[in-house]
Amino acid sequence: MSSMVGLKPKHFLWEVEGRIAKVRLDRPERKNPLTFDSYAELRDTFRDLVYADGVDAVVFLPNGGNFCSGGDVHDIIGPLVKMDMKELLAFTRMTGDFVKAMLNCGKPIIAAVDGVAVGAGAIIAMSADIRIATPEAKTAFLFTRVGLAGCDMGACAILPRIIGQGRAAELLYTGRTMTAAEGERWGFYNRLVDAAVLEADALEMAARIVSGPTFAHGITKTQLNQEWSMGLDQAIEAEAQAQAICMQTRDFERAYKAFVAKEKPVFEGN
Numbered sequence: 001m002s003s004m005v006g007l008k009p010k011h012f013l014w015e016v017e018g019r020i021a022k023v024r025l026d027r028p029e030r031k032n033p034l035t036f037d038s039y040a041e042l043r044d045t046f047r048d049l050v051y052a053d054g055v056d057a058v059v060f061l062p063n064g065g066n067f068c069s070g071g072d073v074h075d076i077i078g079p080l081v082k083m084d085m086k087e088l089l090a091f092t093r094m095t096g097d098f099v100k101a102m103l104n105c106g107k108p109i110i111a112a113v114d115g116v117a118v119g120a121g122a123i124i125a126m127s128a129d130i131r132i133a134t135p136e137a138k139t140a141f142l143f144t145r146v147g148l149a150g151c152d153m154g155a156c157a158i159l160p161r162i163i164g165q166g167r168a169a170e171l172l173y174t175g176r177t178m179t180a181a182e183g184e185r186w187g188f189y190n191r192l193v194d195a196a197v198l199e200a201d202a203l204e205m206a207a208r209i210v211s212g213p214t215f216a217h218g219i220t221k222t223q224l225n226q227e228w229s230m231g232l233d234q235a236i237e238a239e240a241q242a243q244a245i246c247m248q249t250r251d252f253e254r255a256y257k258a259f260v261a262k263e264k265p266v267f268e269g270n
Contacts, residue, residue: 031115058109254267
């Protein structure tokens with residue numbers, strides 16, 4: 001295992017407090033677009049989280065009133081039009097690997113969205129486990145607006161599972177903005193909160209999660225992702241095996257002893 005508490009990334013902000021990692025993209029003057037370098041560093045960071053001690057949840061936060069404006073027009077889209085197919089496929093695979101790293105990092109992820117979350121920014125929010133937004137949040141999967149397909153970074157697989165096939169199809173075909181109210185009503189956002197309390201609300205949710213059985217949370221995240229491609233019988237069997245693993249943990253024993261003593265359990269993630 002490795003510690004990521006003192007991580008000092010070059011292309012985004014990272015802070016760990018109380019076993020909660022806070023991530024912010026750091027170009028607020030341009031609504032926090034992604035670059036080739038930030039994509040790659042985020043991918044590598046979330047890959048490393050699988051083996052990290054000291055981090056049990058991640059919160060993606062806005063910066064300067066915005067979440068993320070997607071791929072930088074000048075730093076990414078401009079160079080892409082000059083690339084050959086081999087280079088383009090390497091780039092699209094890298095962006096997809098970032099999403100896979102988020103899904104497979106073993107840590108619950110909360111996206112706290114304010115302002116714009118468009119393009120790859122909408123994908124980051126979509127790939128989180130829990131999404132909280134302000135009423136001012138504007139979310140758009142605007143790939144068709146730049147002449148691309150809506151099937152980017154797993155959008156055609158993940159978005160319909162969150163909001164339904166018809167609603168996802170509308171957003172992916174048109175690239176239109178989903179309002180915060182629509183996002184909450186459709187189940188994309190768990191809830192809406194005022195901008196003044198967005199960060200505190202998201203961190204409170206993260207703190208609640210990390211106070212629980214974090215090893216078991218990792219199992220839950222794995223099953224949530226893996227069971228997409230399972231039949232019902234397979235899923236029930238996989239959950240039987242997963243739960244049997246969790247029953248061997250000390251946290252399960254701690255919960256039992258606390259219940260008997262009429263105390264609140266204190267989990268340690270093992």
